[in-house]
Amino acid sequence: MRTQVAIIGAGPSGLLLSHLLAADGVESVVVETRTEEYVAGRIRAGILEQSTVDLLREVGLGDRLDREGDPHRGIYLQWPEERHHLDFVDLTGRSVFVYGQTEVQKDLVAARTAAGQEVHYGVSDTALHDLDTDRPSVTFTDEHGVQQRLEADVVVGCDGSFGPSREAVPAALRRTWEKTYPYSWLGILADVAPSTDELIYAWHPDGFAMHSMRSATVSRLYLQVPNDTKIDDWSDDRIWDALATRLGHGQDGWQLTPGPVTDKSVLPMRSFVQQPMRHGRLFLAGDAAHIVPPTGAKGLNLAVADVALLAPALTALLKGDAALADSYSDAALRRVWRCTHFSWWMTTMLHASGDPFDEQLQLAQLRWVTSSEAGATGLAENYAGLPIGF
Numbered sequence: 167m168r169t170q171v172a173i174i175g176a177g178p179s180g181l182l183l184s185h186l187l188a189a190d191g192v193e194s195v196v197v198e199t200r201t202e203e204y205v206a207g208r209i210r211a212g213i214l215e216q217s218t219v220d221l222l223r224e225v226g227l228g229d230r231l232d233r234e235g236d237p238h239r240g241i242y243l244q245w246p247e248e249r250h251h252l253d254f255v256d257l258t259g260r261s262v263f264v265y266g267q268t269e270v271q272k273d274l275v276a277a278r279t280a281a282g283q284e285v286h287y288g289v290s291d292t293a294l295h296d297l298d299t300d301r302p303s304v305t306f307t308d309e310h311g312v313q314q315r316l317e318a319d320v321v322v323g324c325d326g327s328f329g330p331s332r333e334a335v336p337a338a339l340r341r342t343w344e345k346t347y348p349y350s351w352l353g354i355l356a357d358v359a360p361s362t363d364e365l366i367y368a369w370h371p372d373g374f375a376m377h378s379m380r381s382a383t384v385s386r387l388y389l390q391v392p393n394d395t396k397i398d399d400w401s402d403d404r405i406w407d408a409l410a411t412r413l414g415h416g417q418d419g420w421q422l423t424p425g426p427v428t429d430k431s432v433l434p435m436r437s438f439v440q441q442p443m444r445h446g447r448l449f450l451a452g453d454a455a456h457i458v459p460p461t462g463a464k465g466l467n468l469a470v471a472d473v474a475l476l477a478p479a480l481t482a483l484l485k486g487d488a489a490l491a492d493s494y495s496d497a498a499l500r501r502v503w504r505c506t507h508f509s510w511w512m513t514t515m516l517h518a519s520g521d522p523f524d525e526q527l528q529l530a531q532l533r534w535v536t537s538s539e540a541g542a543t544g545l546a547e548n549y550a551g552l553p554i555g556f
């Protein structure tokens with residue numbers, strides 16, 4: 167098999183990259199270890215920043231987003247007895263959209279299927295070869311158990327945090343940074359109308375809580391829990407009680423309305439960055455190169471920003487102009503580190519650490535960000551998203 171660009175991973179970065187390349191007349195083949203249904207069903211991100219929404223609209227993927235997405239002007243920051251709204255539109259002229267990653271994935275799969283994109287699902291033994299030559303290739307066992315070799319001009323690792331691509335960069339040439347946070351998120355989906363019009367990020371001495379949503383009838387909420395939490399130790403009632411306490415049920419007449427929990431899971435929190443995001447004819451994009459704690463709603467948006475930079479770089483490279491490809495890693499990492507810092511900042515500001523000194527710093531920071539236009543603008547600028555070319 168031969169193509170121009172071999173893409174490993176059919177998550178949002180892999181499929182969006184294939185879509186952007188096709189728009190430039192560049193052919194690609196995608197290989198994916200899971201089934202199409204499994205990838206589409208993973209419950210993950212919920213917030214699209216302005217740049218992501220703008221890009222999806224530009225490339226013909228914004229119709230359902232505009233019909234079913236929920237534009238939000240900002241968020242609420244809260245601590246006991248206080249809740250303050252930050253209006254991103256007033257502060258920066260940019261907004262965000264609530265539109266789940268599962269919906270983005272469905273739109274991507276529909277568009278790529280309609281375009282006849284070649285995607286091999288259910289592969290195994292994926293391996294990368296000859297990346298430092300101009301004839302790289304990917305080998306894999308296809309879903310029928312047949313050994314395949316996909317020859318390409320370029321290989322792109324869009325294979326997330328557990329794929330083989332990031333370690334295909336020689337250890338002597340790669341540098342990684344990693345931070346594991348001393349807490350995790352317990353996330354639930356519930357068939358109940360959200361009790362808030364926009365997201366609530368709540369600091370509480372018992373631990374962080376967040377009220378998000380997926381639609382007018384489905385809520386998405388999170389609780390800070392210890393790292394070794396067993397999901398079976400958290401009954402639905404215990405989850406709703408903790409959410410009510412931490413989100414301020416009864417405060418100024420506000421009520422949290424519980425409902426049937428349809429999904430619950432524990433998500434570890436970590437920051438990870440690998441550089442460079444390129445080695446020879448291998449390029450990395452999305453979670454293959456970086457992981458952020460979800461407190462800043464950046465994971466999916468960073469993946470989109472990577473491929474928005476990478477697609478024109480590869481198109482030019484395949485036409486003989488290597489300038490954008492040569493600058494891709496440094497350009498992408500500027501945004502990666504900005505978003506890594508913002509995600510760390512939101513996480514350490516909002517999660518209880520048990521340290522009384524930390525607690526005072528966190529409350530002082532929350533009071534400043536909600537009372538100073540400069541502080542609020544700094545948060546809004548990062549949360550609602552920087553221009554793609556930042």
Ligand code: FAS
Nearest residue numbers: 175177178179199211292325326329452453460463465466
């Ligand atoms: P993905 O991980 O989505 O996709 C990589 C794909 O590569 C997968 O489909 C995988 O099966 C495939 N793959 C792996 N190894 C392979 C191999 N050997 N061969 C072939 N294919 C292979 N972000 C937020 O902004 N907000 C959130 O609330 C949030 N929650 C999250 C919850 C979880 C449990 C996880 C894991 C992530 C969450 N994220 C969240 C981040 C998430 O949204 C990612 O940023 C986003 O999925 C990145 O997309 P990709 O880079 O395409 O990686």
Ligand code: PHB
Nearest residue numbers: 211212378460461462463
């Ligand atoms: C979500 O709705 O899943 C969500 C929203 C904002 C975040 C993280 C997750 O920061």
